[in-house]
Amino acid sequence: MASRVLILFAHPALHRSRINAALMEAVQGMEGVTFRDLYEEYPTLHVDVETEQELLLEHDVIVWQHPFYWYSAPALLKEWQDVVLEYGFAYGEGGTRLVGKRVLSALTTGGPEEAYQKTGYNRFTMRELLAPFAQTSFLCGMEYLEPFIIHGVRGLTAEQVQEWAQRYRARIAALVAGD
Numbered sequence: 638m639a640s641r642v643l644i645l646f647a648h649p650a651l652h653r654s655r656i657n658a659a660l661m662e663a664v665q666g667m668e669g670v671t672f673r674d675l676y677e678e679y680p681t682l683h684v685d686v687e688t689e690q691e692l693l694l695e696h697d698v699i700v701w702q703h704p705f706y707w708y709s710a711p712a713l714l715k716e717w718q719d720v721v722l723e724y725g726f727a728y729g730e731g732g733t734r735l736v737g738k739r740v741l742s743a744l745t746t747g748g749p750e751e752a753y754q755k756t757g758y759n760r761f762t763m764r765e766l767l768a769p770f771a772q773t774s775f776l777c778g779m780e781y782l783e784p785f786i787i788h789g790v791r792g793l794t795a796e797q798v799q800e801w802a803q804r805y806r807a808r809i810a811a812l813v814a815g816d
């Protein structure tokens with residue numbers, strides 16, 4: 638069965654973005670996909686809880702797309718989590734509205750893949766660093782999918798950027814198809 642996919646995109650400086658801008662372009666207008674640029678929606682960082690909760694209820698898959706900033710997401714995505722994933726809605730007593738949905742982290746890193754190992758300069762794996770995202774999903778009864786990660790983005794050629802953009806489109810298309 639087809640799934641409805643909500644991409645919540647958080648990039649505070651889109652005009653300077655190379656890779657996320659390309660990923661964004663690749664998924665624009667796809668059937669079954671709602672693309673939401675959070676920094677464009679909320680330039681003052683004041684997230685509309687009701688609107689965001691309604692959007693969550695209308696979709697089956699939530700994608701958190703963002704550049705990796707200080708081993709996490711840009712601040713607005715954290716703010717979105719803090720205010721939208723409310724007690725009684727997303728978790729806690731009566732908080733079952735998101736149960737059964739799926740979550741994909743789609744992110745880009747400046748650091749190369751080998752840096753994200755115990756012996757690398759970042760000392761932790763991506764799965765370890767993404768534990769708050771995985772556990773947040775779990776607590777809300779959502780399945781946290783294998784993250785879509787593009788490492789070492791500064792060194793990518795224009796051709797590689799386009800290849801990644803097409804891979805991202807294919808991953809989103811698979812989610813829409815229910816895979």
Ligand SMILES: Cc1cc2nc3c(=O)[nH]c(=O)nc-3n(C[C@H](O)[C@H](O)[C@H](O)COP(=O)(O)O)c2cc1C
Nearest residue numbers: 654655656657658704705706707708745746747748
């Ligand atoms: C404030 C800030 C924090 C960053 N923190 C990290 C980090 O913790 N790990 C990392 O690998 N790259 C880090 N980077 C690099 C970004 O992840 C990288 O520039 C981004 O993924 C490129 O995407 P874009 O072309 O869409 O801007 C950081 C960049 C900025 C501006």
